[in-house]
Amino acid sequence: MDFSSLDILDEFFGMGDESNPLMMLVWILPIILFVFYGQRIQLIITSRDIKKNMTKLEQLRNESRDDLIDYVKQKLTPNDDPTKKLDRFFDYFTIMPVDVDPNGIIPKIHHLVRSREDATRKQIKSMFSEIDTLEITKVQNLLEIVTTLQLLHKVVRHLFLTAKKQNNYPLIVPLQMLLPFIMEQAEALKDAVPAFKKGQPIGDGIGPLVVGGMMLNTKKQKAEFETVYSESEFDGRKLILLKAEGPYATVGRPGEATESLVEKLKPNIIIMIDAALKLEGEDTGDVAQGFGAAIGGIGTDRFKIEEVATKYNIPVFAIVVRQSVKDAITLMKKEISDQTEKVRNQVYEMITDNSNPNETVLVIGVGNTLGVAQ
Amino acid sequence: MMSKKIEIVTAYTLQQCSSCKEQSKRKFSDGDYIFKEISKCSSCDGQVIITKIFGESLTQ
Secondary structure (H helix, E strand, O other): OOOOOOOHHHHHHOOOOOOOHHHHHHHHHHHHHHHHHHHHHHHHHHHHHHHHHHHHHHHHHHHHHHHHHHHHHHHOOEOOOOHHHHHHHHOOOOOOOOOOOOOOHHHHHHHHHHHHHHHHHHHHHHOEOOOOHHHHHHHHHHHHHHHHHHHHHHHHHHHHHHHHHHOOHHHHHHHHHHHHHHHHHHHHHHHHHHHHHHOOOEHHHHHHHHHHHHOOOOOOEEEEOOEEEEEEEEOOEEEEEEEEOOOOOOOOOHHHHHHHHHHHHOOOEEEEEEEEEOOOOOOOOOEEEEEOOOOOOOOHHHHHHHHHHHHOOOOEEEEEEEEOHHHHHOEOEHHHHOOHHHHHHHHHHHHHHHOOOOOEEEEEEOOOOOOEOO | OOOOOOEEEEEEEEEEEOOOOOEEEEEOOOOOOEOOEEEEOOOOOOEEEEEEEEEEEEEO
């Protein structure tokens, strides 16, 4: 074969008469640049975006911290300057129990959560010579908001600085993906502050609102700490109505209350009403029915209700009102509030469909009952 | 350029007479909570209670 006519440079690198070496550089150089420095360039671009969000996160944390301190100073009467003590609270952490052997972990988590709540309440009480239950619960919730924002900011900052320190682009990718969700939650938390300060009902309060209306003109009794129940009648059935004690900013202790009421009054069915997270595309205020214990949180209350329902073979029904994270913790939207009657009618329908006259029905309104009495 | 819409939420209180069911809506004021007994009804002397507190938003 004759290779004399083959000009390799011309064939492969376009160095022939018609090609321009400068043009070749224009497309070769970026390729070399991206092969060797692509991740670093991506890291720089992503870092800028994350930094911007981190500054926003810090701003949200600072604003809600200042809001809480101002509220405590102006609306309440602290014994002395509460700033130092509150700043210490914001850094409180919780060490979850060992889960290598998960058997028996629920009582441990339950104990931990309750101890933390009790300790925080005591600490808040000790800051004031005089403070009522409503204000204690409000400050407790506001403290929780600031602590969560502080934690979010610290975690994001840690992940970002670690990636930067190691110059490791893949390390920053999960953070970049999670950041929009973190920011959504952070903004929702910041927006929740005014409702908690003013004692206004929040979206999560739809369950207590429905059951609270059914409890009007009945004798309210204490079921557990910050949890009340009353007895009523509907269509020949005995109703036990349970909710957190309003208008305090509390979810009460529905797990323990259900345990004791089931042991004492042996209901035939349990109906739970709660707010539930909506999926993208669903409308705020959509009402849905289902089966199982409709209750959020860390899982200990749900565990207790499921345990006692299984022990006595009691079917558990659920009605939920769909809403976003923001809707659930900010001032109750009209779309949610307008569903109250509809949900209440569905509860009555559920009672007649799933129980017989002379039977007992336990109806639980789950959620934070801020601004909703009974 | 896209301008960001500002959402202004105003809190309202809806109160209703438990006898004649007459309703009235007003702006939320401090101390309001749902099922709070407000006053006697001006038309039938029944008990007026707060039945709803909600937010309505305006986007600018």
